[in-house]
Amino acid sequence: KNGVNGSDKPHKRVVVFDCRPERDVDATERVLDINGLDFNDFLQFVSKEFAIPSNETFVLTTTDRKGIDLDRYEELQQGNTLHLLQSEDQTLPAATKEHIVFLPHYDTLVQSGMYEYYASEGQKSLPYAFAELIDNALSATSHNTGVRTIDIRLLFDESLGKHAVVIMDNGCGMTSKQLNNWAVYRLSKFSRETGTFSSDHAGYVRPDPVPRSLNSDISYFGVGGKQAVFYIGQSTRMITKPAGSPDVHELIISKEEFERKERNKEDIYSGFIRNRKMGDSSHVSDDEERFLHGLISEEVGKDSFTAVVVTGVQPEHITFLKQDFHLWTRELAHLYHYYIHGLNGNDMKASYRNSDCVSNIDIQISLLEKFPKIPRMVNLREIDNDMQTLYINASADTFEFKACTDNEGTVEGVLRYHPFLYDRETYPEDPYAIQATEEDDEDSIVLNQARGKRPIFECFWNGRLIPYTTVSEFDWCAWPKKTGTVPAECYSRFSGALFTNDRFQVSTNKLTFMDLELQLKNKETLFTRIVNGQEQRVKIQKEFHQWLKTCHEKWDKQVKFRGFKGTIKRTDV
Amino acid sequence: KNGVNGSDKPHKRVVVFDCRPERDVDATERVLDINGLDFNDFLQFVSKEFAIPSNETFVLTTTDRKGIDLDRYEELQQGNTLHLLQSEDQTLPAATKEHIVFLPHYDTLVQSGMYEYYASEGQKSLPYAFAELIDNALSATSHNTGVRTIDIRLLFDESLGKHAVVIMDNGCGMTSKQLNNWAVYRLSKFSRETGTFSSDHAGYVRPDPVPRSLNSDISYFGVGGKQAVFYIGQSTRMITKPAGSPDVHELIISKEEFERKERNKEDIYSGFIRNRKMGDSSHVSDDEERFLHGLISEEVGKDSFTAVVVTGVQPEHITFLKQDFHLWTRELAHLYHYYIHGLNGNDMKASYRNSDCVSNIDIQISLLEKFPKIPRMVNLREIDNDMQTLYINASADTFEFKACTDNEGTVEGVLRYHPFLYDRETYPEDPYAIQATEEDDEDSIVLNQARGKRPIFECFWNGRLIPYTTVSEFDWCAWPKKTGTVPAECYSRFSGALFTNDRFQVSTNKLTFMDLELQLKNKETLFTRIVNGQEQRVKIQKEFHQWLKTCHEKWDKQVKFRGFKGTIKRTDV
Numbered sequence A, B: 001k002n003g004v005n006g007s008d009k010p011h012k013r014v015v016v017f018d019c020r021p022e023r024d025v026d027a028t029e030r031v032l033d034i035n036g037l038d039f040n041d042f043l044q045f046v047s048k049e050f051a052i053p054s055n056e057t058f059v060l061t062t063t064d065r066k067g068i069d070l071d072r073y074e075e076l077q078q079g080n081t082l083h084l085l086q087s088e089d090q091t092l093p094a095a096t097k098e099h100i101v102f103l104p105h106y107d108t109l110v111q112s113g114m115y116e117y118y119a120s121e122g123q124k125s126l127p128y129a130f131a132e133l134i135d136n137a138l139s140a141t142s143h144n145t146g147v148r149t150i151d152i153r154l155l156f157d158e159s160l161g162k163h164a165v166v167i168m169d170n171g172c173g174m175t176s177k178q179l180n181n182w183a184v185y186r187l188s189k190f191s192r193e194t195g196t197f198s199s200d201h202a203g204y205v206r207p208d209p210v211p212r213s214l215n216s217d218i219s220y221f222g223v224g225g226k227q228a229v230f231y232i233g234q235s236t237r238m239i240t241k242p243a244g245s246p247d248v249h250e251l252i253i254s255k256e257e258f259e260r261k262e263r264n265k266e267d268i269y270s271g272f273i274r275n276r277k278m279g280d281s282s283h284v285s286d287d288e289e290r291f292l293h294g295l296i297s298e299e300v301g302k303d304s305f306t307a308v309v310v311t312g313v314q315p316e317h318i319t320f321l322k323q324d325f326h327l328w329t330r331e332l333a334h335l336y337h338y339y340i341h342g343l344n345g346n347d348m349k350a351s352y353r354n355s356d357c358v359s360n361i362d363i364q365i366s367l368l369e370k371f372p373k374i375p376r377m378v379n380l381r382e383i384d385n386d387m388q389t390l391y392i393n394a395s396a397d398t399f400e401f402k403a404c405t406d407n408e409g410t411v412e413g414v415l416r417y418h419p420f421l422y423d424r425e426t427y428p429e430d431p432y433a434i435q436a437t438e439e440d441d442e443d444s445i446v447l448n449q450a451r452g453k454r455p456i457f458e459c460f461w462n463g464r465l466i467p468y469t470t471v472s473e474f475d476w477c478a479w480p481k482k483t484g485t486v487p488a489e490c491y492s493r494f495s496g497a498l499f500t501n502d503r504f505q506v507s508t509n510k511l512t513f514m515d516l517e518l519q520l521k522n523k524e525t526l527f528t529r530i531v532n533g534q535e536q537r538v539k540i541q542k543e544f545h546q547w548l549k550t551c552h553e554k555w556d557k558q559v560k561f562r563g564f565k566g567t568i569k570r571t572d573v
């Protein structure tokens, strides 16, 4: 082979250290090219190179002290290190330095998401893999002037070839260099070089602060996309076109390719990007991928886009995606609530919609099965039973606040009051939650709590929900120790949301915050109330208490007297 | 450079594709060696190679359509791909294939543990990093005939050089090939080649089933050690000697080295193993590492060992390790309870100790600070306030059971009864738990539960605690729906432990099970009671109920009548 990375004539070089006793301090090292030599030639070559007298015996071993014999000689590989010894068990008079390579195994990519997207008992994990790809699409479309389209298509129609999951966006696309970088595991925006030339090197620029940190800058580690695609399936074709270039770039990474390269002892982390004109699907020869022709023909006329095409989709995933369509699309609507509904969320009562707060982000999901099954489609914005929608629309009043940490961390927060109306609490229940058992019901009645044991706050990072971290309460809004002017049950009538910027750290799978609660409960962290966008320089606890009192008086429509029957205490015997 | 991996004369090859319009279907590709050519030479070379008539204009661009001018020409690198075009914005008549390399970034190793060891609010994370190294030492010592020693030394004595954390074991050690494999991220025991030669290839052999799965086979993913050392510090020196070889092998991986290699455009994932005789510390020249001389001198006479020496220890970690010595050593004693105390755990009442059940695993921890500070030492076996010790010793009776799944998953379980004695429950409290707030206390009184809201089961994987997964209950031992023959409060008087084999999967950081509860609650999973090691072919629920009744009658010493006052219900208005 005489390609761009090969050299001109084949070599098989081994390094031999002279470790025979009573020599100089440093072991003498020779690089010997043994290509074409048989075992005897090799032994003679060694004798000559190290000037070994013909009456002196010697052995050659690996650094693991395996003697080199005829069989093992044949198996020696380029770069192996050998010790020249007087005897196999002789100690080394001086140290030797053995060159090694320790490339990460390809499971780094292939299995990256496998033992990470553990959800509460493996149930809801798939939506969080999709979320990583939506995160990327949100980042990519953040500078779009018009509508930002994120199109998730589940192509489960056998008549079009094998099952595929496609995530397409009309964002900025990637240059071939960026596409190459996409494939580099753990290459984050903080350490990335974006071009070939020094003039291209534009370091990461943190976006300016925006309300509720809805900055679309939802990438951090350089792993999300890879974890996601290998969690969903076994092979991924990235198709992308950056604005201002007529070319489309394509790259495939797949488990099968990795395995093939390993078998053939090829470089594991190398591959080819195909650069081609728009709409050209002439390279798609596999009949199993014929759905690609349609997909590629859609390219024509687009200024820039990215399509992530995942195949080899795990069968359990296909079942889940079909059967639980409502469930996982609702979970995605929940994760991206404020991106798809705008700053104020899905307030269905709002008689007018402030144009600043309306979102231009369309996240569409379509499930296409074989005729005569009818395609299912949903725009996440249409979903009206995600928890944030329920909270917002069951809210009679809100209390906004803000906190800052000393390392530029900002948190905006909102509390929403869900009043008692006539004969019932209006605090929303999760319609899909596992039916509470009898005892649990009893508990919450005993505790007089509409919220029950649920934590108060759901938490958003750069505007995106981090699903497994909740904050149960803060000091200033916790269940009161003593009876006050406000009935205790009012303390269970509010829900809340926190919006942090990325100075608060999340785990690589974006399922949990690292130390949000710890930082917020730090004594240094100061909370201020926000009224009409203005910080109020007053004690938050007092403000909150005042708000709660007002809420109770204004909104709780039938305040029923509840005789306090006293706590039943066990009389210890 | 003419070393073992270099080639004979320097090359700088670029690949040029002829993409001018109206050519043949496939773009013609040429590999051009441009070493030593100036820009003009290069242009002429291209003209000649592609037979471009002198009156025809052409441009050369990168695949990102950046035109190559004098400046950019200088920056071209070996392996770059260029397009030969008629004009910069012309479409590609045919696709080109661009060779790319996408090696994982070194943060794959350096940051591997950073956003994974998130503990409940970042508090207890460090012990879990140590645990990964203890896991490895347990595996390595599993075939020891004598005592298995795992020695954790915190060398925080500035007079001996910089701060270091050392984990040493007297296990099998590693050959240089195994040491090389150690450094390969994600290379698991399932896909590992252990030697250079085909005759060495011994695939992974699953250990035979043993009681409570205490098989010391606590490795799975090929990431634990690397995650742990880079979580603890910035640089690691592995020192190891395999049995049967006189040589010691040493390898350093460090963040600084990775950064240096990146700066110098050297191969990121290559390095050197030092092979040397025992006790030879002549290569330790850095005065900051003078503690190594002592460490290395201890090697002499050992048959095999491994020492993991971590430096660049994060200052917060040093503070935590010193200040919370009791806390984290107790947590380790908890994690490895059954390894250090044997099958039956730390039963301090046992008048005799069955020799089968006594452990030969010594995990010693020593904290060495500068004189006159007194060294602190503890053998984990001496710790008597970890939760398992408390449960075992507060237990009046036990109920053993077993479950098997259809994919060879086995779970052994034990329930322990903690009776009510005269005036109080004996269910152990966690002495270090954050003091329960008043309301919580009230709740558990209301609920009549000694256990409170705590889950019943702690869960062990191959004998090692997986700290963040608990199982709250099973159907057959859950709080009864109706009042039965046994007072309801007895259902809150038992704790439990589950012991699974590795057919149940854990997350890469070994902090959670993936789907233990889901699998166990599967209807196919059958539970059987175990009495004296024998499975009982009877309904578990009935057996359990019988046991509980007996426990209550036999052990609850003062059963107090509690008037049932009825549930206070809100009369809805």
Ligand SMILES: Nc1ncnc2c1ncn2[C@@H]1O[C@H](COP(=O)(O)OP(=O)(O)OP(=O)(O)O)[C@@H](O)[C@H]1O
Residues within 6 Å of the ligand: A132, A135, A136, A137, A140, A169, A171, A172, A173, A174, A178, A181, A182, A187, A188, A189, A218, A219, A220, A221, A222, A223, A224, A225, A226, A227, A306
């Ligand atoms: N749809 C897309 N459009 C444009 N660029 C993309 C797209 N998806 C990924 N990229 C590019 O590829 C890079 C790698 O994506 P990946 O999701 O693997 O990691 P990341 O987003 O950088 O970090 P994280 O681990 O937090 O997701 C992104 O930073 C971005 O530059």
Ligand SMILES: Nc1ncnc2c1ncn2[C@@H]1O[C@H](COP(=O)(O)OP(=O)(O)OP(=O)(O)O)[C@@H](O)[C@H]1O
Residues within 6 Å of the ligand: B132, B135, B136, B137, B140, B169, B171, B172, B173, B174, B178, B181, B182, B187, B188, B189, B218, B219, B220, B221, B222, B223, B224, B225, B226, B306
């Ligand atoms: N103390 C030790 N003694 C001998 N061999 C060791 C030791 N520590 C590590 N090794 C070897 O190095 C390998 C890699 O260790 P590492 O902890 O990184 O991954 P692993 O144990 O294989 O898997 P896991 O990710 O589950 O920990 C081990 O499988 C083992 O072969």
Ligand SMILES: [Mg+2]
Residues within 6 Å of the ligand: A132, A135, A136, A218, A219, A220, A223, A224, A225
């Ligand atoms: Mg991402």
Ligand SMILES: [Mg+2]
Residues within 6 Å of the ligand: B132, B135, B136, B218, B219, B220, B223, B224, B225
């Ligand atoms: Mg390990």
